[in-house]
Amino acid sequence: MIEVQDAAAQLAQIAARATTCTACGLSQTRTTVVFGEGNPQAPLMIVGEGPGEREDLTGRPFVGRAGALLDECLAENGITRRHVYIANVVKCRACIVENGRKRNRAPTLQEIAACNPWLQQQLAIVKPLVVLCLGAPSASLLIHKNFRMTQERGKFFEVPYARYAIAALHPAYILRQGGQAFLEARKTLVQDIEAARLKVIEVRREARKTLF
Ligand code: SF4
Numbered sequence: 001m002i003e004v005q006d007a008a009a010q011l012a013q014i015a016a017r018a019t020t021c022t023a024c025g026l027s028q029t030r031t032t033v034v035f036g037e038g039n040p041q042a043p044l045m046i047v048g049e050g051p052g053e054r055e056d057l058t059g060r061p062f063v064g065r066a067g068a069l070l071d072e073c074l075a076e077n078g079i080t081r082r083h084v085y086i087a088n089v090v091k092c093r094a095c096i097v098e099n100g101r102k103r104n105r106a107p108t109l110q111e112i113a114a115c116n117p118w119l120q121q122q123l124a125i126v127k128p129l130v131v132l133c134l135g136a137p138s139a140s141l142l143i144h145k146n147f148r149m150t151q152e153r154g155k156f157f158e159v160p161y162a163r164y165a166i167a168a169l170h171p172a173y174i175l176r177q178g179g180q181a182f183l184e185a186r187k188t189l190v191q192d193i194e195a196a197r198l199k200v201i202e203v204r205r206e207a208r209k210t211l212f
Helices: 004-018 053-058 065-075 109-126 136-142 171-175 179-211
Strands: 044-048 084-088 095-098 101-104 130-134 156-158 164-168
Touching (some): 004 109, 044 109, 044 136, 044 179, 065 171, 065 179, 084 109, 109 136, 130 136, 136 164
Parallel strands (some): 044 130, 130 164
Antiparallel strands (some): 095 101
């Protein structure tokens, strides 16, 4: 079993290599590579879509408004950033540059594929029990390629890189909803985080049973 310090050191080494990655075109418009951060042996790993403006400037995942909403929903489940590891399917901001200004866009399938080796290395080191995919690009990459958020959100899937994966609405999508729709979407995120937390407890309990 990898010790916590070993896992942290391995992640730091890979993060250092990723800072110079030019495997896709996003390297030309990024300010910083947002590799990921958190508990190097977290039982719960959260995988979002990609960095936005604040993340691109700071080098940290989920630090803008969407990050604040994610933190709130984690806190309602008694979870802090120290408990989880957070990464994205692409490590550089996907954006359109118009009149010198950058506007976020979804990463392309080619960009996601180019960046996947970094994510796979993170998964192999952290070895989470449960992965929470935030948004459709993450769920399509890590659960199955035809993932339908409206039908399959909140369900558990057996996956090779963890015991289970589950998908939830991305906080940035939730923020784009108004009024009652916002409240309902936010509630689903809290519920899906709770389901992921309870699944971690269940998997750990099963593992203990097999030991005795
Ligand atoms: Fe490299 Fe990923 Fe950044 Fe593309 S998005 S340049 S693959 S780190």
